[in-house]
Every structure is written in C-alpha cells, then in structure tokens.
Amino acid sequence: MSAKIIDGLQVAASMRQEMKAQIDQRRQAGRQIPGLAVVLVGDNPASISYVRGKRKMAAEVGIHSEEHRFPADFTQAQLTLVIATLNQDPAIHGILVQLPLPPHIDESAIINTIDPGKDVDGLHPVNLGRLLRQEEGFLPCTPFGVQQLLVRSQIPVAGRHVVVVGRSSLVGRPLANMLLQKREGANATVTVCHTGTQDLGYFTRQAEILVVAAGRAAAITADMVQAGAVVIDVGVNRVEDATRKQGYRLVGDVDFSAVKEKASAITPVPGGVGPMTITMLLHNTLWAAQRPD
Numbered sequence: 013m014s015a016k017i018i019d020g021l022q023v024a025a026s027m028r029q030e031m032k033a034q035i036d037q038r039r040q041a042g043r044q045i046p047g048l049a050v051v052l053v054g055d056n057p058a059s060i061s062y063v064r065g066k067r068k069m070a071a072e073v074g075i076h077s078e079e080h081r082f083p084a085d086f087t088q089a090q091l092t093l094v095i096a097t098l099n100q101d102p103a104i105h106g107i108l109v110q111l112p113l114p115p116h117i118d119e120s121a122i123i124n125t126i127d128p129g130k131d132v133d134g135l136h137p138v139n140l141g142r143l144l145r146q147e148e149g150f151l152p153c154t155p156f157g158v159q160q161l162l163v164r165s166q167i168p169v170a171g172r173h174v175v176v177v178g179r180s181s182l183v184g185r186p187l188a189n190m191l192l193q194k195r196e197g198a199n200a201t202v203t204v205c206h207t208g209t210q211d212l213g214y215f216t217r218q219a220e221i222l223v224v225a226a227g228r229a230a231a232i233t234a235d236m237v238q239a240g241a242v243v244i245d246v247g248v249n250r251v252e253d254a255t256r257k258q259g260y261r262l263v264g265d266v267d268f269s270a271v272k273e274k275a276s277a278i279t280p281v282p283g284g285v286g287p288m289t290i291t292m293l294l295h296n297t298l299w300a301a302q303r304p305d
C-alpha cells in the first residue's frame with residue numbers, strides 16, 4: 013500500500029493563516045506589528061531567492077520585513093555594526109542573517125553578535141544552550157518545522173524510536189535534542205547517524221520515524237526502511253534533468269518512489285519540510301514580538 017503523503021505546503025499554509033489572524037488582532041488592538049530584518053551579504057542567487065521567499069511570506073501574514081543587503085566585500089566589522097544597530101531597533105523583533113556568508117566573514121562570530129532575544133533562526137549559542145537545557149528559547153526553524161509537521165499530521169512521537177540521519181548544527185543535532193525532550197510532541201528514543209556510522213541501514217531499519225538530513229540524493233533506499241515507518245525527508249539536492257527548463261530538478265535524500273511503497277507516511281521534496289522552514293521563521297518572529305521584555 014502506498015504511503016500517506018505528508019503535505020508540508022498545506023500544513024505550513026494553515027499555520028500562516030493562524031498567524032495572520034493573530035497579527036490582525038494585534039493590529040486591531042493597536043499593538044505593535046512584528047518586525048523582521050533580513051541581512052544579506054553578496055549576490056548568491058540561491059540566497060537572494062530564499063530572502064525573497066521569506067519576505068513575501070512575511071508580508072502575507074502581516075509581518076513588517078526589511079532587507080539589509082550589502083556587497084560581497086562587506087567586512088565583518090561593518091556587518092557587526094549593522095547587527096548592533098538592529099539589536100537596538102525597537103521596530104525589529106527578529107534578525108535573520110542569510111547563510112552562507114562570504115568566506116572572509118566568520119559566520120559563528122556574526123551569529124554570536126545577534127541579541128539572543130531577536131535570534132529568530134535559533135542559531136545563537138544561548139538559544140541552542142536553552143534547547144539542551146530544555147528551557148524556553150528560539151528553536152532552529154528546520155528542526156522546529158519537522159516537529160510541527162509530525163505534530164500537526166497527528167503522528168505520535170512519544171515513546172517511538174526516531175532515527176535521525178545527519179548531525180549538523182542546523183538540522184540533525186537540534187532535531188535530535190528536540191525530539192528527546194520530556195514534553196509534548198517529543199519524548200522519543202532518538203538515534204543519530206552520520207558518516208561515521210557503520211552499516212547505516214542496520215540503524216535506519218529500526219526507525220519507526222526516520223528523519224533524513226544528509227544532503228545526498230538517494231542516501232536512503234527502500235531496503236533501508238522498515239515497513240510502515242514514517243519518513244521525513246529534509247534533504248534538498250539538485251539532480252540533472254534535461255526535460256526541465258533549468259536543466260535540473262530538486263529531490264530529497266530518500267528514494268521517494270520506492271520508499272513510498274513501504275512507508276506508512278512520507279514527505280515529498282519539494283512540498284514537505286521546505287515550506288515549514290520559512291513558516292517557523294515567521295512563527296519565531298511573531299513569538300519574539302509577543303514576549304514580554
């Protein structure tokens with residue numbers, strides 16, 4: 013039997029509708045509109061397109077957004093100054109620095125300069141530390157999106173064995189930490205796999221929920237998945253496709269057509285985790301504006 017397709021576009025759209033209603037209410041009550049500053053250095057086409065997408069969706073829900081765009085030779089000192097100014101700006105509740113930054117800029121050092129109370133990407137060490145300690149803080153958008161996708165698709169996580177493939181600071185590691193917390197939408201038994209894992213399939217076959225964030229097309233084939241498992245594919249990879257105008261198409265890390273015949277539920281790529289990521293950024297920005305100082 014073919015798996016249920018988990019529709020990230022639809023879940024994300026319904027979350028944004030809820031946010032829009034909350035922001036409309038704020039406006040009607042004469043309260044401040046949430047503000048998001050997006051900082052972009054250089055002219056990486058993918059980054060430009062991500063920033064455009066984020067600002068478009070921010071506008072859709074009624075979040076005020078500003079783009080602060082600088083040339084590729086902008087210095088680390090100049091960028092630090094920009095962030096210091098945004099940290100002080102009362103109209104801005106969230107600051108997002110679009111990654112990657114040009115190689116002459118130390119990304120970690122820049123993230124460290126963002127006020128943790130405006131770190132809507134959830135990548136500041138204070139917020140990652142809060143996550144480890146199970147304290148309230150901003151959660152990184154992609155893992156937060158994965159968790160919300162599970163919760164809103166009524167897929168129970170508590171007590172189940174989740175296997176996460178990938179241990180990046182952006183996705184795998186925070187996700188593993190989120191899902192093992194003793195709270196609602198979590199409380200799972202979590203295994204994390206990476207390139208040092210011997211016999212990846214041995215572990216992935218034990219997953220009741222398999223989350224793959226490896227960045228390798230077809231890293232997960234049908235023989236690596238337990239019948240009836242839930243499969244969440246975070247990966248986004250370009251593969252050549254002469255039938256497409258751009259010459260490529262986007263695929264995940266999972267061999268979708270074969271695995272969907274074995275899994276009970278699966279996310280497509282595109283249209284799965286991707287739409288959730290931007291939506292969680294907006295969610296974090298709204299939350300930043302709602303928090304008492």
Ligand SMILES: NC(=O)c1ccc[n+]([C@@H]2O[C@H](COP(=O)([O-])OP(=O)(O)OC[C@H]3O[C@@H](n4cnc5c(N)ncnc54)[C@H](OP(=O)(O)O)[C@@H]3O)[C@@H](O)[C@H]2O)c1
Nearest residue numbers: 154178179180183206207225226227246247248285286289
């Ligand atoms: N949809 C979205 O919104 C969204 C957001 C963020 C990322 N992504 C996508 O998600 C994927 C992962 O992103 P990332 O930033 O986490 O990537 P990353 O920093 O390259 O990390 C990849 C992780 O996967 C592990 N890995 C790679 N190949 C593996 C293999 N064959 N077997 C087992 N483990 C393997 C690596 O292990 P080592 O640590 O041992 O190197 C690493 O921990 C990418 O395709 C990215 O484009 C999507």
